[in-house]
Amino acid sequence: MPLTDDIRDLIEHETSQAQALLRDLATALPKSVEAHMLLAQSHLRRLEFSQAIIHYRETLAIEPKNDEALRSVGFCLLAMGDYEGSLAAFQQAFSVSSGAGALRFIALLFHRLGRVEEAIQTYERLLANAQPTSAEISPSLQGLAAALRDAGRPIDADHHIRHLIERFRREPMSLASGLVNRNNSDDFHEWSPLADKSRLAEMLTARKAVDPAGRFPESFVLPADRAALEAFAKGPDAPALYIVKPIRGSGGQGISVTADVAAALDQSDVVVQRYIDRPYLIEGRKGHCRIYCLIASADPLRAYVYSEGIVRIAPEPYDPSPDSGGGAAMHVTNTALHLGHPGLSISQDPQQDDVGAIRSLSALLRRMTADGLDGGAAFGEIKALVEWHVRMLAAHGLFARQAASSPPRGFAPKLFGLDVLIDAEGHPWLIEMQRTPAARGAPLVEKINGEMYLTCFRMGHFPLIDDATPPDLLAALRSDDGARRRRAAELEYAARGKFVLLDL
Template structure:
């Protein structure tokens, strides 16, 4: 068991090394289901779902009733956008394992495929059979209510929505965070494309060509495809003194390095090389990056928001852009998890302290910018423009239209995502990365900010359509008119938005 735990930890913190070791291990132990499961998990972590699907299927040749592998096959198919095949796989897994999670996923996919009556039956069966403490209850109540609304049964939907709201009122952060994490993990599969740094680099480059206003992003090159373009950039008068090199599917700062000469990176494979933003805004001499939260509340019509609070993480060591310190990641890389054990990684244990140690709130950073003679309000205005710019690109690429065309209106929950933003010395934000699934847990301040965020998401997207004291003619309209129900949901969303600010997306470009 300790060895397995060490390998799981390695998957999280050095996935490239983990994959090499695990493929070697599985090659020496071809009949070990445990070894091949770890291989599959390593590929899942890097969003390599074709490879994880193959590994999970191999485990099933060794053990056809392996519960984890059955679910793994279904999840990989879902992540590849193969909903019909995923439905069949989750159905098989539910029949063999009697696992409530697998059954809930059957209901989710039936809803997305328009099989509304089947989905309702599946959710009702699940809710009648699970224990009162089951973690499947809250997402099942949520999705049953949404399915009933799509099936033109708003009164029945409100009964389940009110039950869910009562559970939220009893434990707000627990219920809200659990639902956000479930909904993020079952969003439309195309979101995983943008978590790939290579795909994101292509997207940002395309967007800047047609929509250059409202955003800043560093010049980015995907290798080996953009090798000639990178060499030309390095030979131009725009060449920087430093480049940052990132594996395209890494996370948490894994594998990132800085180089002073582009020749050190030209022969690399599956990396993104970016111009390094070498004049960051510094707090007490340290570089930081901000996690900004966006929300797609509806895809048709498109409604999107930016959250007015966020988190800022600082490097533990004072910043120094001199070439001789390019290899010191503690000066340049601001992912807190990468520096665990560093003596200067000071993390406050008091969630009320917003400007202590290496984790601050966005509000605290903006106040510091203003106190230093800048304009924190203008910086946030530009951050909002940056989020809107990113959403406009997703719209231009057809992501929202494809989702709207593929499934009933409520088959997908509102989509929370994160953008990692670096503020430069002049107070201007730069878009660095996209996070498909912002982490819920962390330091006390992280959990406080995220808890408030998740509760705001819950309140915006979970409300009964019919309130006590509502006029009878309004109730009759809501029962009879699908458009009226959509409008009512938008009203609840606007009234309960908390710290979310609606984005002006303008005309499609």
């Protein structure tokens, strides 16, 4: 029996419900490839990689040459940090289909495993045989150039970088956004657990205990922190309201706000946070800022914050009083959750950055200044908050482990998002992190993200050597990887656009 698109939509928006339905369906239809694949995809949607692998392998037991299932097993193992297992899975997938996508992952894995010459040969094989319109060409040119630089062949690397830049000039937006999204998907596996709100809350709470400079609301993971939450609710700093979030929720799904801590205490697999009940209001409505951070290098650690961003505003006026009757449309600012709400107005003119439910960060800062606050100081505090967050990741060892896991250029730069709430005094609070922030959206979102993605490309892709390179620098770039890395950092900084270097 065919499965409908409704189930795929359910996986995207109500994953737990979809999983329960699909488990029953896979039990009822044990030979259904589609049922097992969709069940696997529902786990992949929640970044539950080990569970996804179980169901992909159930698919392969039914259909051993299912190319999508083979590649998905490889991707899950990559996301879990099992490079050898992932390599074997992609090699098996390539033996079945000879697909360019599997071959690119084989090259990527050779590079990360330190088998740099095999990576180069595999990328060259892919590029020699790929169709001119293949989506694998641009990431393969990027990967080949990185492997050649790690192999000490900067002139050969520059040849492929120039080819990539020519492709970028023909299709700048699609190429730049495609590379950012690929790089985020193929990032170091320790970024994935940070998408789990409980894991992130534990890390941020621990960091705040040793470095209290970062503003992050008190957070409790249930059921583990039930006793701590009970004690907090009885203490002198107990808030009037709490916000309750599913640990793997996204897009504002499943969030609730309550004054009754007892109701929160009865829940499991949620994060309960002190609710910031005095936010800065935009025309009487609550909003939050999406702030972008770019990790350009793990070793040495080099990172930037983007000085523009996106502000999303709730569709109903804010009134936190107990008798206001306000629900998600007042408290939750994720505009995707409120599509169809009569109070949600989204401008279709990307030049309008201070109207409707989606605005620019710069418009918000201007408005704050007009309201008697200091928008410039607020951005300075946002930058400091991003620095605090990146220092936390560094103290946790993420960047050191990434650097130790592969040759220097085995990983591309990493772009991630932070959701920040500005309070009534103009101070930013870190609310959540988005490991792979969405690229698409309203016209203003695409304008802001588009400019940022173009900048990301320019910061990461440039020849190190040209006809004007002085002889002494040319000699150093040919022979000394330290010189190559210093030169790359200089060129990256020169192309930074609206990115601001963090003080780490």
